[in-house]
Structure formats: structure tokens, C-alpha cells
Amino acid sequence: MIDWAYIPEHINPIAFAIGPVTVHWYGIMYAVAFSVVYTLVLYRIKTEKINYSKETVTDFIFWGILSIMVGGRLGYVLFYNLPYFIQHPINIATPLDYSNGFHYVGFFGMSYHGALLGFVLALVIFCKKRKIDFWRFVDLFVPIIPLGYTFGRLGNFINGELYGRVTTVPWGMYFPLDEMHQLRHPSQLYEAFFEGIFLFVILWSIRKKSPYNGFLCGIYLIGYGLVRFIIEFFREPDVQIGFVLGPFTLGQIFCMLMVISGIMILQSLQKKK
Secondary structure (H helix, E strand, C coil), X not given: CCCHHHHHHHCCCEEEEECCEEEEHHXXXXXXXXXXXXXXXXXXXXXXXXXXXXXXXXXHHHHHHHHHHHHHHHXXXXXXXXXXXXXXXXXXXXXXXXXXXXXXXXXXXXXHHHHHHHHHHHHHHHHHHHCCCHHHHHHHHCCCHHHXXXXXXXXXXXHCCXXXXXXXXXXXXXXXXXXXXXXXXXXXXXXXXXXXXXXXXXXXXXXXXXXXXXXXHHHHHHHHHHHHHXXXXXXXXXXXXXXXXXXXXXXXXXXXXXXXXXXXXXXXXXXXX
16 A cells, blocks of 8 residues: 555656657646536536527637647746746747757646636637627636646646645655655645635536626636635745745735736626626
8 A cells, every 4th residue: 555645656647658659647637627617518508598509619618728728838938937948949839959959858837827818818809709798708617617627736746746845744745856855735636626626616506696797707716816825835836936025926926916806807897787
């Protein structure tokens, strides 16, 4: 039986390989996340009699996935590791490095807040093009998004990345990517539960009680911002950035902006209502 603390060291991030092609669990988790969101959105349309067609949702899902991947990648490049990518611009879009010979360095780095901005931009363009009410369409997806996000964080855990700060708690773990090999908070699991399952349960339970379009969006921004802000105290800061404002990380600054944005959205929409 594997000791709880050493579980990450016994997980192979590669699910399987076909010749030179390797499929990682992280990528599979992304596929599962998008599939879950798509399936539950269609479930809402069917059972709650929301008058959007399956074709409309399918059309947007493609742009939504693309915007999340591009936004998440560019967000990481701009917010978290710009000096590196200025010197290695080829690594923004390819896992190959040609600066010192030819070798594989892999993809690394996705930003949640960058993905969020990309997703919102795709929503704005899609709704404007289709003449769809933006806030109503957003609220169709919002209750389900946290559940999809759960799988992304599980992918981080399987990769052994984005681990927590050093701890002495009995549920701490050792992560193979930690060069110091110290017991750490499994912060990826904290995020998977609280930013994912916890928020999903709340938003899913109130989805039919929304007083106006955009309400669920505002609640999501506030809820995620608060939960992520707290969990960041247990997560190891990015080594290339560290703390940016006293004891706060860059992620926490972005979360503060999310909470403020959520409050402003609710106040604005409430006045219009």
C-alpha cells in the first residue's frame, strides 16, 4: 500500500504512448472537462426549456475551447514569464527549442485568468455576431464551468505541478518536481474541490433562482475570486515572480479584481433591472 504522502511520486503523467506520440493525463483531463461542460449545457437546454439550439451551443463550444487555450497560454506568457518568452519566442507556440541545438522542452504554463479573459472575449464576439443576449448566454454556461475546472486541477495534480507551500499537516505530500523534496500542501486538490466542486454545487443549486440575467456570472466571479484568494495562501508562488504586493501573489491580485468586477456587475445589472 502506497503511503499517502508519496502518492504523487507514483503517478505517471503519461497515460499511454503510440510510437513517438505520447498522450498525457493532463490533456485527457482537458478533454473530459470540455465534454462535461458541453453535455451539461445541452442538458440544461433540454430540461429547463432554454431556447437555444444544440447547433448554437456546438458552434460556440469550438470557439470557447480555442479561446481558453489561446487565452490561457498568452496569459501565462504575458503575466507570469514574459522575460523568458522574449528570449525564447518560439516556445510560446511550440515545445521545441532551437536556441541551443534542437531539443524538446515541452509546453509549460497556462493562466486561468488569461483563459477567462479569452473566454469572455469569445463570448462577446459570438453573442454580437449572433445577436444573442450576452448575460443570458453567459449564465447558461456559468453554473457548469467550475465542474470542468475540477478536471483541470486534477490534471495539475497528476503532473505534480502547482503544488503547495511547505507544511507539517498530516495530509501533506511530496511532489517529484519539488527540488527541495519537502512535505507540501496538495493545493491542486484544494483547488479542485473548492474552486471546482464546491462552486459547482452552489451555482448549480441556484441556477433556476437567478433574479436576472448576469446574476450567476457575478456570483461566479465573486465566489471564485474569494476561494482562489484564500487557497493561494497554501499554494507555492511562481518561482519567477514570488510575491508581488506584501504577502500577496499575482494570482491573488487578479482574484481581487475578479471580486470587484463581480460586485460591479451585480450592482449594474440590478439597477438596470
